[in-house]
Amino acid sequence: MARIDYEDDDLNPDTGDAPQWRRRLVTWALAAIGLGLGFLIPYSLYLNHEVGQRFDQLRWQLPTRVYGQPLELAPGLALDAETLKTELDAAGYHAGDGSRPGSYRRDGGQWLISSRGFNDVDGAVAPRRIEVRLSGGKVARLEDAATDSKLKAARLDPARIATLYGQQQEERRLVRLEEVPELLVTGLQAVEDRDFAHHHGIDVSGILRAAWVNLKAGEAVQGASTLTQQLARSGLLGIGREQTFTRKFNEMIYALLIEARYDKKTILEAYFNQVYLGQRGAQAIHGVAAASEFWFGRDLPDISTEQIALLIGIVRGPSYYDPRDNPERATARRNFVLGEMHETGLIDDAEHQRALKAPLGVTEQPGLSANRFPAYVDLVRRQLASDYPADALAGAGLSVMTGMSPSAQAYAEGAVTKTLESLDSKNRPDLQAGLVLTDVHDGEVLAVVGSGTPARPGFNRAVEARRPVGSLLKPFVYLLALAQPDRWSLASWVDDSPVTVALGNGKRWTPGNSDNRSHGTVRLIDALANSYNQATVRIGMQVDPRRIASLIHTLAGIEAEPNPSLILGSVGQSPYAMAQLYQFLASGGEIQPLHAVRGVLDAEGRALNRYDTEPAPAQDGDAIAARLITIALQHTVSSGTARRLVADGLGELQAAGKTGTSNDSRDSWFAGYTGDHLAVVWVGNDDNKPTGLYGSTGGMRVWSNLFSRLPSAPLKVGDKGLDWQWVVGSNTTDAGCPGARRFAFVAGFAPAYQPCQPPEPVVEEGQGGWREWFGFGRDDDDEREAPPEPPPPPPQPVETP
Incomplete structure (x- = not known):
């Protein structure tokens, strides 16, 4: 029998062995599977660990949000x-x-x-x-x-x-799935992943359906990735759009692992909080809640059908379908989504047709802003610094509740802008301003303006500037005097004649009045209302500059050398510091620490810290002295250096106020308060050059423009501890007595009564007389202050309105 030779590709029937090439193929296949499993298993374990790290704990970096004051x-x-x-x-x-x-x-x-x-x-x-x-x-x-x-x-x-971001400039507001409108939940699945409830992370049928839809449309209108894959792509792989085999492979593995570890509700909730839906500069918008505010200026539950459809449409490409930059493209995409909603029965015919005709509903400006009020937020940061360092505050997911009133802030910014524009000229082209507005009832800071361009961040003049305050300090000189009711009262006679103060080392100081005149013997209330320097220096020297320095340190933490020139305000301070000082007067004698921050809440809304504690009631003596000064400062507004406010139509507020001007008109100040609000304003140049402005023509103009719009209660001074009497000369008398004026005294300290007598032929200076008949009355502004010592200043030149 002839022997048959077998080729390599045939089976040998005698031995039953496979041919050599098949043995090699099996060996190679087994080796490949072994190598694949050897790589895939540990790699899958590694990715599973990554899922646990990035997804399981949901550790998104949440911005800290700063809120204004709730309108009560x-x-x-x-x-x-x-x-x-x-x-x-x-x-x-x-x-x-x-x-x-x-x-x-x-x-x-x-x-x-x-x-x-x-x-x-x-x-x-x-x-x-x-x-x-x-x-x-x-x-x-x-x-x-x-x-x-x-x-x-x-x-x-x-x-x-404002929003304080961490290292990642991501805007995100976490929501639970039940807080997301149902139409947004179902509509997203209808457009992006109809089989979401059934697949395990990868949907082959969805890939085929998307291919068919895109083929019919002639363009890519529907994606093939599942929602789980999209979540893996943006949440675990980043939002990059580059398509590589490795990235796609990782995306699929991630999706399978996510589906294996979590239920569908958890996956959907994570998606709605993570999905990327817009960009503003370096600020990325993540999640549907933040996107609703960013695009529509509304909370998520408030958005309409067409707005829901637009959000779903933007998912495919926030830049490409940006409704502000590409409204036609965004409209087409929105209408496609509405069609998918209608096709799947999520909306009926009527709603479909209505929504198609509706505008996009997008706000002109983004509803989110990193910092809308830089000067105020700067103050917030400063006040939180001791409890929350900057790196601990930003991106911490906290809610900072402040006292800022949006309307008051808007009016304050408008007043500064309007006034500086009206004052701008060749002689003062670079005017700047600082303003602080507070609530007189509790010390909350309602508004802060830090520059002439309020929305632009930079040097915060309301808090950081240190400028000579001038006559703004005078009321506290008189406050100390009136705290001695056995010596001083609003009706006391004071000498406004030339005065010389020995400074030591043989030096002498001779301050002058703003009008370069002396006014003889005048009432104390008139000396303050008209800001007479000579009379004030006489009172201040008897009070003692050391007591003045101690008082302003106690009330506002102001450090000042107790030189005689302190009497006329030779100390540099910020509007904020002066607001703290005047808060004592405006509150009726209470020690009220100013605070911009009311409290801090954690991510769950629980209070971590509160800063809005009730101030201690004013002591009787402090309250009485504050009332007397307030009465005098109301006289300043009604007939003194701030009387232009009455001409501005603000007489009904019965405000109390004080103007202030530093040497050579370098700084213009005004501090004034009503029954609800206190505002301190500074106007000047950063280079400390003269402005040609005085307290009444600079700072007071800003104050007037602010309070012409800001609703505020009139200032009513209580009578507790006071005794109102009619006075002629140095005695109380009858109300109908010719020449009698009514003054408030500390109860029990009114002067002796004297029956009405014919008036003395002496006219009280500053209350009328021949000088005013011929136009030599009081100047519209107030004073000329002494410069800091040493050296002592020369006699002061005239300050005119």
Whole structure:
């Protein structure tokens, strides 16, 4: 029998062995599988560890948000329609029917406001619908719209005024899945991942369906990645769009691991908090809640069907479909999403057609801002520095609750801008300003303006500038005098004749008045109201400059050398420091530390620190002295150096105020307060050159422009501890006595009574007389202060209005 030769590719029937090439193939295959498993298993374990690190703990870097003051409405509150609308706009409210949270309806003076719930320093504040009636510049009525019952007070959720980011410039606000509108949840799945509920991270059928949709559309309108893959791509791999095999492979492995470890609810919730939906400079917008505010200026529950569709459309490409830069492209994408919603039965025909015709609803400017009020936020940072260093505060996910009033801040910025523009000329082209506005009831800082361009960050003149304060210090000289009621009263006679003070080393100081005149013997109240330097120096030297230095240190922490020139304000301070000093007077004698921050909340809304503690009641002696100075400063406004405020139409406020001007008109100051507010204003040049401005023509003009718009209660001085009497000469007398003036005295210290007698033929200087008949009356402004010592100054030149 002939032998048959077998080729290598045939089986040998005698031995049953496989041919050589097959043995090699199997060996290679097994080796490849072994190598693959040897790589894939540890690599998958590594990626699984990464999922646990990046996803499981959900450690996103959340920005710290800074909020303004909740608007607290109460019957009798000074409030007009313009201010209420400003507050609502700042807090992101929108006009509507007032039925949904974050909306309001206005009908003349009647407002229906639907507030949102929020966390404040004293706990959670529930949402509610309230009716507000404004009349006569006040809240006339406040009711609960649900029960028609009257309310004593109601708080509206505050505006966000700044965001403090960490190293990552990411804007994100975490939401739970149940807080996301249902249409957004279902609509996103309809467009991006219809089989989300059934697949395990990778959807082959979805890939085929997307390919078919894109083929019909002639362009890429639907992606093939699942929501889980998109989450893996942006949350674990970063938001980069480069397509590489390694990146795609990692994305798929991540998606499988995520699906294996977490339920669908957790994955969806993470997606809605992570998805990238826009960019503003270095500020990345992540999550649907932040995107809703960024694009529409609304909270997530408040957005409409067409806005939901736009958000879903933007997911595919926030830059490409940017509705501000590419509205036509964004509209087409939104309409495609609306079509998908309609096709899947999520919206009916009527809603589909309505939404197609609706505008995009995007705000002109982004609803988010890193820092809308740089000077105020600078003050916030300074006040938090001891408890929260900058690196611990930024990106910490905290809520900083402040006292800033958006309307007051807007009016303050407007007043500074308007005034500086009106004062701008060839002689003063570089004017700057600093302003601090406070609440006289509790010391909260309501507004801060740090420069002539308020929105631009930089040197904060309201807090950092140290400029000579001039006559702003004079009321505290008189305060010390009036604290000795057995020696001094508002009716006391003081000598305003030339005065010389020995300074030591044989040097002498002879300050002069602003009008270069002496006014003889005048009432103490008139010496302060007209800011007579000579009379003030005489009083100050008897009071003792050391006591003046001690007083301003106690009240405001101001350090000053107790030189005689301190009497006329030869100390450099900031508007903030002077606001702290004047807060004592404006509050009626209370020691109220100014504070911009009311409290700090953690990411869950729990209070970590509070800074809005109640101030201690004023001591009786302090309250009485503060009332007397306030009466004198009201006289300053009604008939003294600040009387232009009455001509400006602000007489009804019955404000108390004091002008101040430093040497050569380098610094213009004004401090004034009403029944609700205190504002201190400085105007000058950074280079310390003369401005040609005085207290009444610079700082007071800003104050006037501010209070012409800011609703504020009139200043009413209580009579507790005071005794009002009619006075002629140095005695009390009858009310109808010719020439009698009415003065307030500390109770028990009024001078002796004397029956009415014919008036002496002496006219009190500063109250009329031949000089005023011929135009030689008081100047519109106040004083010329002495420079710091040493050396002593020469006689002061005239200060004219």
